[in-house]
Amino acid sequence: METPVKKLVSKTLLGLIAPALIACGAYAQDIKERTLKFSFVQPQDSHMGFGAKKFADLVAQKSGNKMKVRLYPNGTLGGDLQTVSALQGGTIEITTLPPSLLVGLNKEYGVFDLPFLFADFKEADAVLDGPVGKRFLEKAPQGLVGLAYWDHGFRNVSNGRKPIAKAEDFQGLKLRVVQTPLMIESFNTLGANAVPLPFTELFTAMETRAVDGQDNPIVAFETNKFHEVQKHLSTTRHVYNPLIVLVSQKAWDGLSADEKQVLSSAAVETRAEQRRASREMEQKAIANIRSKGVTVTEVSPAxxxxxxxxxxxxxxxxxxxxGEDVVKPFHMEIEKVRASK
Structure with missing residues (x-):
């Protein structure tokens, strides 16, 4: 017969052990064997690939190895916009990409491409991890579910013709840009000739000199071996790109509450480590591309x-x-961070 003391000890132990069991998925009763496709356009050894692998490992751990995430890097299942369509159709389950690429489905996501909005990572993280970022996760376009923001980095301009040290240096350069009206107009206003192209076509376009250059975070420049076709990189840092982790609504609706929790918590828990890795990769990438003959021009704050x-x-x-109601909250959050510096 169990004594009151034994009952108390048992209850206390259960209280301590149960949360740990739930965290690792041991108590998640409603989890089925399933494989989810995670498509992204960057290589596996990129910051995107790092995040996707960490996420996949966490999903396996949290689901007791019942849920498997299969990674498809290098745009093997299509470019970003094709992948978004595939998510809406339910043929691909997960992707990560800059949120501004959703502007064709919800114009408000264009706010993420406003030039020179963020001065540094601290400002960007504060906005994304606060109520403003949460609101954009919750208003993911139809057919998509937003889980978390990871890091893509500040975009910088490269080209094969000349260094860009000042605003006038953009004049006459044919630059590939992301397929959004804001990016197209921004570069045309700087004097370049903006050419919208899918990322999967970019390397060939630079190699054949259909375009002179492009803009991307430095890690993307290095891991995609752009140094082979681009000899000048300038730290313009004109736009900060987060990555939004998206799940197909069709796939999401077919998951149990436990399975949804596995994916949500894995995406959020990946965030800090992915950002750290991405930003460390950027520092190493600058040294690496310099060693491969790329001239890196530091653009002054002025x-x-x-x-x-x-x-x-x-x-x-x-x-x-x-709309002011979309843009103003970004500026308000940024001002809070600047006031605390």
């Missing part, structure tokens, strides 16, 4: 301010189009 002044008409135009 010249960056001049670039921002040049694209101010574009910023103002798209702020009006997006």
């Amino acid at each position: 010249e960056r301010a001049r670039m921002r002044e040049r694209v101010k008409p574009v910023i103002d135009k798209f702020t009006r189009e997006l």
Whole structure:
């Protein structure tokens, strides 16, 4: 017969052990054997690949190895926009990409491409991890479910013709840009000839000189071996790109509450480590591409301010189009961070 003391000890132990068991998935009763496809356009050894692998490992751990995430890097299942369509159709379950690529489905996501919005990572993280970022996760376009934000990095311009140290240096350059109106107008206003192309076509376009250059985070420049076709990189840091982790609504609706919790918690828990790895990769990438003969031109804060002044008409135009109610909360959160520095 169990004594009151034994009952108390048993209850206490259960209280301590149960949360740990639930965290590792041992108590998650409603989890089925299933494999989910995770498609992304960057290589496996990139910051995207790092995050996807960490996420897959956590999903396996949390589900007791019942839920498996199979990774498809390098755009093998299609470019970003194709992948979004596949998620909406339910043929691919998961992806990660810059949220501004969703602008064709919800124009408000264009706010993420406003030039020179964030000055540093601290500002970006504060906005994304706060109520503003949460609101954009919750308003993912139809057919998509937003789980978390990871890091893509500040975009920088490269080209095969000349260094870009000041605003005037953009003049006449044919630059591939992300397929969004805001990015197209921004580079055209700087004097470049903006050419919208899917990422999967970019390397060939630079190799054949269909375009002179492009803009991307430095890690993407290195892991995609752009140094083979680009000899100049400039630290313009004109746009900060997070990555939004998306799940197909069709796939999501077929999951149990326990399975949804596995994916949600894995995406959020991956966030800090992915950001750390991505930003460490950026520092190493700068040294690596220099060693491969790329001229890295550091753009001064003063010249960056001049670039921002040049694209101010574009910023103002798209702020009006997006709506003050969309853009103002970003600025308010950024000002809070700046006031605390």
